[in-house]
Amino acid sequence: MLPFSMRTGALATALALSGMAPVVAGAEEADPLERMNRSIFSFNETVDKYTLKPLAQGYRYITPDIAETAVSNFFHNLRDVNNLANNLFQLKFEGAGKSLARLAFNSTFGLAGFIDVATPMGIERRGEDFGQTLGYWGVPSGPYLVLPFFGPSTVRDGSALIVDVNIDLTNRIDHVPTRNSLYGLLLIDTRSRLLEAEQIVTGDKYLFVRDAYLQRRDYLINDGQVSVQYDEDF
Amino acid sequence: MLNEGEMLMKKSLIALAVAGAMTAPMIAQADATLYGSLRVKMVDTDLQEMDIADNSSRIGIKGSSDLFSGAKAIYQFEQFINTEAGAWGGGRLAYIGATGDFGTVQIGRMWTPYALWTVFTTDIVDNGTSGDSGYIIGAHRTPETLAYISPNMGGFQFAGAVLTSDSDDTSDSEVAENAGVDVAHVAAKFEAAGFMGAVSYLDYDEDAVKFGGNVYNDVASLGLSYTLGDLYLGARYEDRDLVSADDQDAWELAGSYTMGHTTLLANYIDDDIRDDAMWSLEAQQKLGKQARVFASWVDYGDNNDGVEVGYRVDF
Numbered sequence: 001m002l003p004f005s006m007r008t009g010a011l012a013t014a015l016a017l018s019g020m021a022p023v024v025a026g027a028e029e030a031d032p033l034e035r036m037n038r039s040i041f042s043f044n045e046t047v048d049k050y051t052l053k054p055l056a057q058g059y060r061y062i063t064p065d066i067a068e069t070a071v072s073n074f075f076h077n078l079r080d081v082n083n084l085a086n087n088l089f090q091l092k093f094e095g096a097g098k099s100l101a102r103l104a105f106n107s108t109f110g111l112a113g114f115i116d117v118a119t120p121m122g123i124e125r126r127g128e129d130f131g132q133t134l135g136y137w138g139v140p141s142g143p144y145l146v147l148p149f150f151g152p153s154t155v156r157d158g159s160a161l162i163v164d165v166n167i168d169l170t171n172r173i174d175h176v177p178t179r180n181s182l183y184g185l186l187l188i189d190t191r192s193r194l195l196e197a198e199q200i201v202t203g204d205k206y207l208f209v210r211d212a213y214l215q216r217r218d219y220l221i222n223d224g225q226v227s228v229q230y231d232e233d234f
Numbered sequence: 235m236l237n238e239g240e241m242l243m244k245k246s247l248i249a250l251a252v253a254g255a256m257t258a259p260m261i262a263q264a265d266a267t268l269y270g271s272l273r274v275k276m277v278d279t280d281l282q283e284m285d286i287a288d289n290s291s292r293i294g295i296k297g298s299s300d301l302f303s304g305a306k307a308i309y310q311f312e313q314f315i316n317t318e319a320g321a322w323g324g325g326r327l328a329y330i331g332a333t334g335d336f337g338t339v340q341i342g343r344m345w346t347p348y349a350l351w352t353v354f355t356t357d358i359v360d361n362g363t364s365g366d367s368g369y370i371i372g373a374h375r376t377p378e379t380l381a382y383i384s385p386n387m388g389g390f391q392f393a394g395a396v397l398t399s400d401s402d403d404t405s406d407s408e409v410a411e412n413a414g415v416d417v418a419h420v421a422a423k424f425e426a427a428g429f430m431g432a433v434s435y436l437d438y439d440e441d442a443v444k445f446g447g448n449v450y451n452d453v454a455s456l457g458l459s460y461t462l463g464d465l466y467l468g469a470r471y472e473d474r475d476l477v478s479a480d481d482q483d484a485w486e487l488a489g490s491y492t493m494g495h496t497t498l499l500a501n502y503i504d505d506d507i508r509d510d511a512m513w514s515l516e517a518q519q520k521l522g523k524q525a526r527v528f529a530s531w532v533d534y535g536d537n538n539d540g541v542e543v544g545y546r547v548d549f
Contacts, residue, residue, distance in 0.1 A: 097491060097496065100498060101496045101517040104516075104517035104531075105517060108529040108541060121519050122494070122496075122519070123496055123519065
């Protein structure tokens with residue numbers, strides 16, 4: 001579920017970069033597993049086309065916007081537990097503190113997280129995951145990797161998922177039907193938020209998603225301090 | 235330093251004074267500040283399910299005026315406000331005094347140096363666990379008190395206070411001997427480079443039932459705090475020598491870290507008067523200069539834990 005939210009970000013970045021030439025230099029070194037990745041990618045596309053996308057569109061159609069926002073807020077609030085842990089792992093104590101404050105206010109004043117009161121109160125989100133933690137401590141990302149169902153990732157970020165899933169509160173729910181329903185809802189919520197973004201994808205979709213994902217990860221791990229030279233593109 | 239609200243209040247009091255003295259020449263300027271803090275919380279713990287409760291609201295008047303000598307006369311009067319009943323809830327402070335190069339002398343009902351220098355080092359959270367063991371002996375705000383607090387001498391300050399009442403529990407023949415000082419209090423503190431250390435001692439006359447002299451022989455306490463930028467750490471230790479029971483020890487730890495308008499706080503209280511320790515974890519958020527909210531997880535011990543959230547507006 002994690003890369004889906006990343007994909008949101010990736011596509012958002014892509015939106016900002018659309019119209020610019022994709023950064024292709026050194027792409028082959030970054031993607032030695034391209035053949036395998038492409039076949040998993042097309043498998044994912046098929047699964048998405050016949051199940052996830054129609055489900056997300058249906059969800060979008062029948063659910064009022066305010067309820068969609070509430071559902072997204074609820075899952076974002078749970079994510080703040082992971083953000084808290086990963087900020088701590090990266091010794092970012094202010095980010096950890098803000099994540100804890102967000103949890104405290106959104107879980108109480110925000111009625112179990114359905115309303116994001118912390119953002120208008122001035123406590124911004126400090127998103128961090130374990131892949132970013134590994135990146136922060138210098139672990140190289142390894143080759144680009146497309147995971148079945150989960151989508152774009154790298155060897156490092158894909159492995160890091162196991163840690164994030166274990167921290168995640170949803171995973172701790174003992175009642176299996178509840179847990180699985182929540183996972184299902186999270187999946188549909190995340191996919192539905194991608195419906196608009198995906199319209200901007202042009203050309204080779206595989207390359208587009210890959211480049212957008214890798215740039216977005218670089219951006220996140222460096223907290224927005226990216227060394228990419230954009231001036232050549234203008 | 236007056237804040238914005240106090241300035242406004244001051245202005246309106248001046249306007250009132252002007253209006254009231256239309257014909258008379260304006261001689262004195264009203265220099266009183268009306269202030270207050272209204273605090274309401276919502277508690278949901280094992281023993282208190284979904285309760286909207288007052289959280290120590292108060293309204294007061296304070297001010298000062300120049301004395302011919304160059305010193306200042308000071309006064310303060312502060313009442314509890316019960317936001318549940320919507321009514322005055324009793325007295326908190328009522329004292330007058332003088333302050334100058336010589337220090338400060340106060341008489342009336344006031345915060346004791348015991349509270350100011352030791353209890354307040356750990357009384358920092360907004361939830362109900364705050365400073366709990368510092369309020370058990372009841373010497374934090376005392377009536378019928380005469381106190382002297384020295385000026386700050388290179389970081390060092392000391393204080394002495396006496397509490398006296400005419401309601402001693404003595405037979406007539408003993409009054410002459412016992413109607414003296416009921417509680418004697420001395421305290422000292424030292425502050426330097428973010429570090430603060432304070433000691434306090436209260437000695438009770440056994441006849442001073444009104445102040446708890448029938449319960450305590452004496453109470454000694456120690457307060458420590460350290461401030462480093464946005465980080466604050468406080469510790470407190472108290473030793474109570476009881477008249478007819480075993481001595482009690484109490485200690486508290488508290489800390490806070492501030493990030494802009496957000497503050498995270500935690501405290502831990504272990505007092506012999508309770509079987510279990512208490513602790514809490516709290517987030518506070520300033521919504522404006524004079525309004526803030528808090529949300530906390532509280533554990534009162536004895537299987538009583540839960541959530542407290544609250545809102546407070548100052549003026």
